[in-house]
Amino acid sequence: MDAYFYIILVVGLLSTLLCVGAGILKKAPNDATILSVAAVELSLLVYLVGSIVRVASGERIAGEPWEFWGYLVTALMLPVGAVYWAILERTRWSNFVLAAVGVTALVMAARMNQIWY
Amino acid sequence: MTASQQDTGGDAGTAGGTSAGTPTETAAGQPTETATGAARQASKDTRNTGPGRLLIAVYAVFALSATARAGYQIVTKFSEAPLAYLLSAFAAVVYIVATVSLAKAGRTWFKVSVTAVLVELIGVLVVGALSLFDAVNFPHETVWSLFGRGYGFIPLLLPILGLIWLYRRRPAPKRA
Numbered sequence: 039m040d041a042y043f044y045i046i047l048v049v050g051l052l053s054t055l056l057c058v059g060a061g062i063l064k065k066a067p068n069d070a071t072i073l074s075v076a077a078v079e080l081s082l083l084v085y086l087v088g089s090i091v092r093v094a095s096g097e098r099i100a101g102e103p104w105e106f107w108g109y110l111v112t113a114l115m116l117p118v119g120a121v122y123w124a125i126l127e128r129t130r131w132s133n134f135v136l137a138a139v140g141v142t143a144l145v146m147a148a149r150m151n152q153i154w155y
Numbered sequence: 156m157t158a159s160q161q162d163t164g165g166d167a168g169t170a171g172g173t174s175a176g177t178p179t180e181t182a183a184g185q186p187t188e189t190a191t192g193a194a195r196q197a198s199k200d201t202r203n204t205g206p207g208r209l210l211i212a213v214y215a216v217f218a219l220s221a222t223a224r225a226g227y228q229i230v231t232k233f234s235e236a237p238l239a240y241l242l243s244a245f246a247a248v249v250y251i252v253a254t255v256s257l258a259k260a261g262r263t264w265f266k267v268s269v270t271a272v273l274v275e276l277i278g279v280l281v282v283g284a285l286s287l288f289d290a291v292n293f294p295h296e297t298v299w300s301l302f303g304r305g306y307g308f309i310p311l312l313l314p315i316l317g318l319i320w321l322y323r324r325r326p327a328p329k330r331a
Contacts, residue, residue: 102231108223120212127208134209142216 039151042085046147049074049081054140061133067124075136078143079117085147086110089154101153109153113146201260202268202324210320213313214254217306221247221298228296242282242297249275253317262326269321276314279303283311 053074060071089110093099099106120139124132203211225243233240249271256267283302303310 105227112219112223116216123208123212127204129205129208131205131208134206135212138209138212138216 039148040154042081042088043144043147043151045081046078046085047144049077050140050144050147052140053078054137057133057137057140061130061137064130065133066128066130067132067136071133071136072121072124075117075121075139078140079114082110082114082117082143082147085150086114099154106150106153109146109150113143113150116142200262200265200326202265202320203258203260207257207320207324210313210317211254211257213309214250214257214317217298217310217313218247218250218254221250224298236296239296242278242299246275246278246298249278257317265321265326268317272314272317272321275310276318279310279314 053071056074057071060068065071089106093103117139120136124136201207221243225240225247228240228243253268253271253275256264256271259267279299279302282297282299286297286300287302298306298310302308
């Protein structure tokens with residue numbers, strides 16, 4: 039597990055906790071929950087840029103490269119889709135949808151780490 | 156959910172299409188429209204608002220990951236365990252059908268949802284039991300193996316929650 043994973047672990051967990059909390063408190067998606075999901079997207083982008091740099095500088099992915107990139111690209115699409123959906127229906131339930139992004143991202147980051155090393 | 160729902164049949168309402176700005180009964184704390192607006196929403200034969208959205212989102216994630224996993228298994232190592240990988244592919248199809256049908260409005264899609272979710276429940280129970288009692292011969296490489304333990308038992312929980320949701324949002328009986 040490298041730093042990229044731990045960044046996503048922390049950001050993802052915080053985002054999930056925040057969104058679940060907001061959902062339990064019957065709040066609609068607000069700046070805080072949407073920004074927390076945006077932070078997950080940002081940390082995934084950092085992972086993407088970092089990985090491109092590492093591959094470009096000659097590091098090799100131990101597992102299947104296309105599997106790794108597949109996971110990363112899919113993970114990058116999740117926050118965007120969830121936020122889009124949260125804007126379409128602004129109820130407390132959309133906060134639970136947003137909450138799912140954080141945990142999903144961290145599970146996928148764990149898998150990406152396994153593939154890389 | 157009361158029995159006062161009217162059957163609006165094939166009322167158009169794809170995922171998200173009906174929901175922009177319309178309140179649901181769960182929109183507590185949200186500025187809501189008039190009572191007639193709420194009644195109109197309740198009368199629609201849809202399952203894609205409120206908790207249903209979360210359900211669809213989780214189904215979509217599973218559809219995506221199961222499809223990717225099954226595709227990967229079949230392309231790279233199909234001959235190792237054809238049965239398990241075909242099961243993976245089957246699970247993926249079930250998740251896709253469940254996701255799409257839950258997002259659609261109307262009586263027919265409701266029936267499709269019920270079928271897909273029931274197949275999913277039976278699948279996770281049968282495959283889970285087989286992988287448990289015949290662990291040697293049954294490869295542990297499907298979403299449903301060991302009742303979905305590799306996925307935090309969500310595959311076991313999902314069809315149960317799905318059936319509860321479908322029951323709560325069942326279409327009203329046809330009027331004579």
